Amino acid sequence: MNPVSVSESLQTVLRRSLPLIVLLCGACCTNAADLRLATFDLNVTPEVGQQMAYDPVRRVDELTLRCRGIVLLGSHRPIVLCAVDWIGIANESHDRFRETLATAAGTDIAHVAVHTLHQHDAPDSDLTSESLLLDAGHTDTGRYDSALTRRVLLQLEEVVRESCSSPQTITHVGFGSAEVIDVASNRRIMDENGKVKAVRYTATRSAELQAEPAGVIDPQVSLLSFWNADEPVAVLSYYACHPQSYYRTGIPSPDFPGIARFIRQQAVPAALHVHFNGAGGNIGAGKYNDGSPPNRVRLALRLAEGMGKAWESTTRIPITAEDVTWRSVPVALPPARHLDEQALRDAVSSTDDSISAANAVDKLAWLLRCQAGHQIDIGMLAIGSNRVLHMPGELFVEYQLAAKALRPDLQVMMAAYGDYAPGYIGTEIAYGQGGYETSDRASDVAPEVERVLMQAVKMLLGDHN
Numbered sequence: 001m002n003p004v005s006v007s008e009s010l011q012t013v014l015r016r017s018l019p020l021i022v023l024l025c026g027a028c029c030t031n032a033a034d035l036r037l038a039t040f041d042l043n044v045t046p047e048v049g050q051q052m053a054y055d056p057v058r059r060v061d062e063l064t065l066r067c068r069g070i071v072l073l074g075s076h077r078p079i080v081l082c083a084v085d086w087i088g089i090a091n092e093s094h095d096r097f098r099e100t101l102a103t104a105a106g107t108d109i110a111h112v113a114v115h116t117l118h119q120h121d122a123p124d125s126d127l128t129s130e131s132l133l134l135d136a137g138h139t140d141t142g143r144y145d146s147a148l149t150r151r152v153l154l155q156l157e158e159v160v161r162e163s164c165s166s167p168q169t170i171t172h173v174g175f176g177s178a179e180v181i182d183v184a185s186n187r188r189i190m191d192e193n194g195k196v197k198a199v200r201y202t203a204t205r206s207a208e209l210q211a212e213p214a215g216v217i218d219p220q221v222s223l224l225s226f227w228n229a230d231e232p233v234a235v236l237s238y239y240a241c242h243p244q245s246y247y248r249t250g251i252p253s254p255d256f257p258g259i260a261r262f263i264r265q266q267a268v269p270a271a272l273h274v275h276f277n278g279a280g281g282n283i284g285a286g287k288y289n290d291g292s293p294p295n296r297v298r299l300a301l302r303l304a305e306g307m308g309k310a311w312e313s314t315t316r317i318p319i320t321a322e323d324v325t326w327r328s329v330p331v332a333l334p335p336a337r338h339l340d341e342q343a344l345r346d347a348v349s350s351t352d353d354s355i356s357a358a359n360a361v362d363k364l365a366w367l368l369r370c371q372a373g374h375q376i377d378i379g380m381l382a383i384g385s386n387r388v389l390h391m392p393g394e395l396f397v398e399y400q401l402a403a404k405a406l407r408p409d410l411q412v413m414m415a416a417y418g419d420y421a422p423g424y425i426g427t428e429i430a431y432g433q434g435g436y437e438t439s440d441r442a443s444d445v446a447p448e449v450e451r452v453l454m455q456a457v458k459m460l461l462g463d464h465n
Contacts, residue, residue, distance in 0.1 A: 033320070033321040034169050034170075035073070035170040035319055035321040036074070036167035036170060037070055037071065037073065037167055037168055037170045037233055037234060038071040038073065038167040038168075039069070039234050040067075040068065040070075040163045041066060042066065042067040042152070043065070044064075044067045044084060045060055045064040045065045046123050046148050047060070050145075050147070051145055052087075052121060052123050052250075053121075053124040053143055055249075056250065057250060060251070061253065063254055063262065064252070064254075065084075065085035065119075065122055065123075065258075066258075067085070068272060068273075069101075069274055070274065071160065071164055071167070072324060072381075074321030074324055076321075077326075078105045078106055079107070079324070080105050080107065080112040080113070081113050081236070081274070081388075081390075082097070082101060082114045083116070083276050083415070084114065084116045085116070085122055085258060086119070086123045087118055087119060087120055088116050088126075088420030089116055089125045089126075089419075090124075090126040090129070090362065090365070090366075090419060090420040091127065091129065091366065092127035092128040093146075094421070096127060096149075097114045097153065098112040098113075098114055100153045100156055100157045101114065101156065103157060104156070104157045104160035104161040104164065106164065109377075110328045111328075113418065115417050116277075116420065117254070117257055117276075117417065118243055118394070119254055119257075120243075120244050120248075120255075121248070121249055122252055123143070123148055123149075125148075125149045126421070128365040128369065129144045132365055133348065133357065133358075136351065136357070137349075138351055138354065140354065144361070170227065170228060170233065171229055172227040172319055173316065173317060173319045173383055173386065174224070174232075174316040175222070175223065175386055176222070176310040176315065177223065177310050178221060178306050178307075178308075178313060179306060180220070180221050180303055180306035181219075181302055181305070182287075183241060183288060183306075184214070184219060184239075184280075184283050185214040185217060185284065185286055186200070186215025186217055187200050187202075187242075187282050187283065187284045187436075188200075188430075188435045188437065189212050190433070196433050199436045199437075200212065200287065201284060202245070202289065203285075203286065203291030204287070204291075209286065209287075210287050212287070216398065217241075217283055218240050218279075218400050218404075220239075221303065221306045221307055221310050222413045223311055224237075224238075224413060225314060232268055233272070234273075235264070235271045235274070235311070236275075236388075237274070237275045237276065237310075238276050238388070239277070240279050240280040240400055240416075241277070241280045241283045241284065241285060243257045243277060243280075244284070245289055245291070245293075245295050246291045246292070246296065255296065256296050257277070257300075257303060259297065260307060263300065263301070267308065267311075276415035277416060277417050278397075278400050278414045278416055279391065279395040279396060279397045279414055279416045280395075281393070281397070281416070281426070282397060282424075282430075285299055319383065319384060325382045326381055327379070327380050328377045328378065329379075329459060330376070331376055331378055331453065332373070332375050332452070333392070333452060334370075334445060335370040335371075335445065335446065338440040339364075339366075339367045341367055341371075343360075345364060347360035348360050362421070366421040366423075369421065376418070376419050376422075377390075378390065378392075378456040378457070380460040385409075385410050386410070386413070387407065387410050387412045388412075388414070389415070391414060391418055392417075392425070393418070393419070393420065393423060394416070394424040394425060395425045396426050396427055399425075399427070399453065399454070399457070400416075402454065403457050403461060406457070406461045422444055422445045423445070424438065425443065426443060426447075426450075428447040430447075431443075432447075
């Protein structure tokens with residue numbers, strides 16, 4: 001693994017704690033009560049004819065898309081962690097998912113984290129964008145049509161409410177990690193001047209780009225498991241990598257992380273397996289994947305092998321409800337300076353150019369939310385010596401590596417792809433290096449986003465936590 005490359009401002013943040021007002025979402029589970037856990041699993045596959053992020057569904061295959069998660073119940077407010085096999089859940093859609101889960105679990109929205117895995121043959125959900133398109137006179141809202149989202153939300157509330165009525169007692173928590181071989185590689189290939197000379201996308205046919213080093217990655221897959229005595233109840237896995245092997249097939253697919261999850265579910269059937277994508281915004285499988293279909297299974301088997309080794313390395317410790325806390329920091333991410341409200345409104349209003357409208361509407365939705373003072377919650381689950389950070393957008397892997405470096409005495413994990421609205425979130429230095437991920441097309445936050453997020457991470461992971 002190459003040394004971690006972190007920008008100068010990131011290193012500054014790591015050296016000193018900046019003042020930040022933290023919203024403490026209750027000192028969770030302050031009494032030595034039993035810790036209980038409910039699991040939920042819902043089929044969220046679109047039907048034939050429904051629009052996904054890029055194409056309408058032409059066929060539904062063997063593997064479905066899932067919405068999976070857990071509810072941790074103790075003596076204080078329940079904590080909900082949810083992962084969805086969709087490309088993204090943004091803006092008001094992200095709010096609605098969290099509100100629905102909070103209502104079903106009997107908690108508040110600040111105790112709910114919702115993430116996607118970012119598969120590309122999958123739906124995109126953004127109720128704010130749909131509303132803006134309808135207000136502009138569009139009759140076809142394409143990828144932002146909310147029929148599937150609204151159906152899923154109704155079903156999700158029912159499933160989670162029922163699950164919470166019969167939780168299992170949790171006596172132990174486990175942690176294990178292992179290296180995943182020949183899956184992740186950095187997408188941004190740099191020249192001798194520190195500029196991006198090429199982007200090694202998730203599917204790369206160029207032998208020259210494939211020959212480039214893997215670059216800065218986090219090769220570890222981490223497993224957080226919950227046990228009732230010797231019986232595993234839930235296994236949460238965390239790995240940072242874009243999940244595409246190939247796409248634009250018209251067939252909904254959980255892609256190689258979903259297949260790996262399925263394999264591990266068969267190996268340990270007693271536990272619900274929930275997978276979270278880490279900070280994989282600038283990470284993909286391009287060094288090891290040319291986009292040919294057989295590579296999907298190869299990548300899945302490699303990830304599943306890493307998950308299996310992490311499972312075998314798992315160490316369990318006794319746990320009670322008083323060992324669990326949840327903290328949340330609300331942050332206002334700075335919108336990118338290239339976002340021009342009037343130009344975006346003009347593009348969205350163009351009913352003769354649906355492509356331009358669709359390309360502009362999510363940017364307008366995000367900008368308007370920022371202008372209205374919207375904040376994103378950065379949450380952290382602390383359980384024993386384990387910490388799980390819950391982050392927005394297509395986050396660069398440097399954030400994940402920096403968080404781990406902050407607290408080498410703890411087992412730090414990260415789930416990204418929370419609120420999808422900001423798009424790619426690079427480090428401050430990355431915005432001057434070029435490349436797709438930090439371009440105006442891909443990233444809707446300003447370079448100073450690094451300072452905002454790292455302030456929150458440092459506060460959550462402070463020495464006293």
